[in-house]
Amino acid sequence: MSRTVPVLILTGYLGAGKTTVLNHLLGTGHARIGVVVNDFGEVGVDAGLVAGQVAEPVSIAGGCLCCIDDPRQLDDALRALSRPALALDAVVVEGSGIAEPPGLIQLVLGSGVATVRFGGLVEVVDAAQVPHAESGGWDLEQHVKAAAMVLLTKTDLASPGDVAQLRERILRANPHTTVLDAPHGAVDPRLFFDAAEHTVPEGGQLPLWEVGESLGQRHHEHHVHHRAATLEADAAVDPAALADLLEDPPRQVHRVKAVVDVRTPRGLQRFVAHSVAGYVTVERAPRAPDAPAHSVVVAIGPAWDDDAAVQPLLDALPRAAGDGVPTAPERRRLTRFA
Numbered sequence: 053m054s055r056t057v058p059v060l061i062l063t064g065y066l067g068a069g070k071t072t073v074l075n076h077l078l079g080t081g082h083a084r085i086g087v088v089v090n091d092f093g094e095v096g097v098d099a100g101l102v103a104g105q106v107a108e109p110v111s112i113a114g115g116c117l118c119c120i121d122d123p124r125q126l127d128d129a130l131r132a133l134s135r136p137a138l139a140l141d142a143v144v145v146e147g148s149g150i151a152e153p154p155g156l157i158q159l160v161l162g163s164g165v166a167t168v169r170f171g172g173l174v175e176v177v178d179a180a181q182v183p184h185a186e187s188g189g190w191d192l193e194q195h196v197k198a199a200a201m202v203l204l205t206k207t208d209l210a211s212p213g214d215v216a217q218l219r220e221r222i223l224r225a226n227p228h229t230t231v232l233d234a235p236h237g238a239v240d241p242r243l244f245f246d247a248a249e250h251t252v253p254e255g256g257q258l259p260l261w262e263v264g265e266s267l268g269q270r271h272h273e274h275h276v277h278h279r280a281a282t283l284e285a286d287a288a289v290d291p292a293a294l295a296d297l298l299e300d301p302p303r304q305v306h307r308v309k310a311v312v313d314v315r316t317p318r319g320l321q322r323f324v325a326h327s328v329a330g331y332v333t334v335e336r337a338p339r340a341p342d343a344p345a346h347s348v349v350v351a352i353g354p355a356w357d358d359d360a361a362v363q364p365l366l367d368a369l370p371r372a373a374g375d376g377v378p379t380a381p382e383r384r385r386l387t388r389f390a
């Protein structure tokens with residue numbers, strides 16, 4: 053029988069920690085992993101946040117994979133990543149933060165690519181922000197029902213009692229799933245890949261498919277309620293304005309990610325910034341010394357009817373070179389999250 057490459061699906065609400073898990077797995081060097089990332093926004097930010105992969109990550113941006121105009125994009129990616137020459141052990145498809153498992157499972161199961169097989173679904177749950185995710189339409193029970201494994205991230209930000217209750221709730225919804233703590237994405241890659249491989253029971257019957265059928269309606273309901281606003285500019289940003297957006301985003305914005313340049317007296321510096329329900333992280337990132345200024349900021353959230361409240365905040369972030377270098381206190385507004 054010819055070799056097929058398992059395709060694992062990584063889902064979880066906006067900002068739950070999917071990319072962090074993926075980067076941990078890639079960093080362990082345990083397996084040769086191919087990556088497909090799906091950004092909900094127009095600009096593919098996530099591929100740039102994935103580090104150390106064997107093959108270039110394939111980025112599919114501009115909407116959820118399961119609703120995207122041309123689902124053959126996923127087939128093309130899977131075909132490319134399962135080429136024998138790459139000798140990958142697995143492909144991980146990181147869903148956008150609002151993807152529903154059934155739609156993604158159906159896409160992989162229905163893929164016409166003979167060189168891949170469905171390897172299971174892993175759900176990432178932010179242990180500190182379940183009510184927040186639920187307010188965005190994410191349904192814990194429905195998500196974990198489809199999961200071979202559930203990874204609890206941000207256990208460092210939640211009380212042990214809350215984490216224990218969450219674990220019980222997950223196991224009530226799906227007694228067959230494996231629940232593991234994965235603080236800062238730390239999961240044993242052997243457990244990750246083993247659990248996923250046990251998703252498909254012998255005999256060819258696939259309960260997940262039934263889950264997919266019964267929930268198929270739901271995932272379409274979700275996407276229409278989410279919006280993304282994007283800024284992509286050949287400019288540095290105002291660090292204080294970005295800090296305000298990250299720290300205190302409009303109510304309907306559940307997630308902000310930014311890869312931005314900031315002017316300093318020593319030249320441009322690049323930062324990667326995240327905000328999930330007002331929880332902010334900022335990290336310095338490498339940049340080519342002579343590269344022109346470039347910044348990308350994406351804001352995503354549910355139930356926003358028009359862009360009037362969000363897009364102008366993003367459009368106001370670039371800081372013209374003529375406005376000079378931000379002062380040290382302005383820069384510290386951003387770097388204090390580092």
Ligand SMILES: Nc1nc2c(ncn2[C@@H]2O[C@H](COP(=O)(O)OP(=O)(O)OP(=O)(O)O)[C@@H](O)[C@H]2O)c(=O)[nH]1
Nearest residue numbers: 066067068069070071072149205206235236326333
């Ligand atoms: N304190 C803490 N922060 C975490 C943990 N896991 C992830 N984070 C942070 O959470 C933020 C979002 O993490 P990502 O991995 O980008 O989340 P994601 O699910 O890929 O985000 P989307 O693709 O936008 O849905 C980042 O600032 C991470 O550093 C954790 O276990 N503890």
